[in-house]
Amino acid sequence: MIRSIESSGLKLLHRGKVRDSFRVDARTRLLIATDRISAFDLKLKTLIPRKGEVLSRLSAYWFEQTRDIIPNHFIRLVDPQASLVHEATPLRIEMVVRGYICGTLWRVYDAGRRDYSGVRFPERLTENAKLDAPVLTPTTKEDSDEEITPEAILARGLVSASMYTKIESAALALFARGASLAAQRGLILADTKYEFGVLDGEAVLIDEIHTPDSSRYWDAHAYAQGPQSVASIDKEYVRQWMRAQAHNGALPLELSPDVAAETSKRYCTLYERVVGAPLPPLEPGTDDTRLRLQANLRTAGILNGTLEESS
Numbered sequence: 001m002i003r004s005i006e007s008s009g010l011k012l013l014h015r016g017k018v019r020d021s022f023r024v025d026a027r028t029r030l031l032i033a034t035d036r037i038s039a040f041d042l043k044l045k046t047l048i049p050r051k052g053e054v055l056s057r058l059s060a061y062w063f064e065q066t067r068d069i070i071p072n073h074f075i076r077l078v079d080p081q082a083s084l085v086h087e088a089t090p091l092r093i094e095m096v097v098r099g100y101i102c103g104t105l106w107r108v109y110d111a112g113r114r115d116y117s118g119v120r121f122p123e124r125l126t127e128n129a130k131l132d133a134p135v136l137t138p139t140t141k142e143d144s145d146e147e148i149t150p151e152a153i154l155a156r157g158l159v160s161a162s163m164y165t166k167i168e169s170a171a172l173a174l175f176a177r178g179a180s181l182a183a184q185r186g187l188i189l190a191d192t193k194y195e196f197g198v199l200d201g202e203a204v205l206i207d208e209i210h211t212p213d214s215s216r217y218w219d220a221h222a223y224a225q226g227p228q229s230v231a232s233i234d235k236e237y238v239r240q241w242m243r244a245q246a247h248n249g250a251l252p253l254e255l256s257p258d259v260a261a262e263t264s265k266r267y268c269t270l271y272e273r274v275v276g277a278p279l280p281p282l283e284p285g286t287d288d289t290r291l292r293l294q295a296n297l298r299t300a301g302i303l304n305g306t307l308e309e310s311s
């Protein structure tokens with residue numbers, strides 16, 4: 001497992017909640033998916049075994065599966081949890097697509113709201129109900145993401161109108177592809193979030209795609225049995241546990257060992273079910289993540305020196 005890395009030989013570009021980004025050259029970035037987990041925009045202290053691998057390999061899988069819809073940043077995996085990607089200028093919004101009403105949207109709907117991010121929702125929806133058609137509910141990309149309407153996105157000049165039209169149709173097409181592939185595996189892709197960037201003037205899909213961090217997945221059979229009690233095979237499990245543990249509104253910053261183990265299991269299971277193959281085992285002798293990353297980055301010609309673990 002790895003919390004964070006640094007190296008005198010690699011320029012750190014950004015330490016996000018989950019990924020550490022490094023400069024490879026002017027047009028190339030190294031995205032290391034650490035084993036950190038964040039929920040409710042909080043960085044938790046607990047690491048989740050194999051999480052970085054699941055995020056990296058699952059994104060790699062989906063980037064390949066969706067290349068025909070829109071170009072993406074992915075070049076190749078240089079380590080089970082490190083991706084080489086094209087540097088893009090990220091748009092300052094996140095494109096959330098929902099096929100079902102759950103999570104934050106369900107909570108505000110349940111409290112009486114019917115408009116959200118410019119979308120009007122019908123009466124009498126129940127928790128986790130399928131929407132007539134998938135909807136786009138964009139948010140700003142800030143420390144704490146806020147819902148925003150397409151009109152406000154344009155009025156604030158966050159994205160041009162032509163760019164918005166492009167990423168709107170790309171997001172819906174990506175979601176349709178994701179949902180149909182998931183359905184073939186007995187899964188429901190309930191909702192997800194995409195990030196887009198601009199590269200040589202063109203929109204490209206960046207960051208991650210259809211991972212358990214960015215998406216809610218349900219087992220289709222379990223959903224049919226009880227839509228309102230269906231278990232999420234993803235981060236929603238962590239969010240629910242944290243909410244149940246909250247003291248006077250303060251959420252815990254650490255997960256119990258059994259919750260961390262169960263989270264790891266869910267992430268690995270999701271990978272297996274989506275891809276239809278087990279998460280590739282780590283090569284023997286590579287259980288020290290720092291040393292494995294260091295060796296792989298050297299082999300890829302990205303690193304000359306050493307890699308240190310940082311906190």
Ligand SMILES: Nc1ncnc2c1ncn2[C@@H]1O[C@H](COP(=O)(O)OP(=O)(O)OP(=O)(O)O)[C@@H](O)[C@H]1O
Nearest residue numbers: 015016017018019021073085086087088090206207
């Ligand atoms: N190809 C790319 N070019 C430039 N930036 C990228 C690219 N792909 C992803 N990013 C950015 O790298 C970061 C990934 O790290 P991570 O997801 O951990 O950050 P975050 O905590 O979600 O975001 P932030 O810290 O920016 O709020 C995000 O800020 C994302 O927008």
Ligand SMILES: [Mg+2]
Nearest residue numbers: 016017018207
């Ligand atoms: Mg992110």
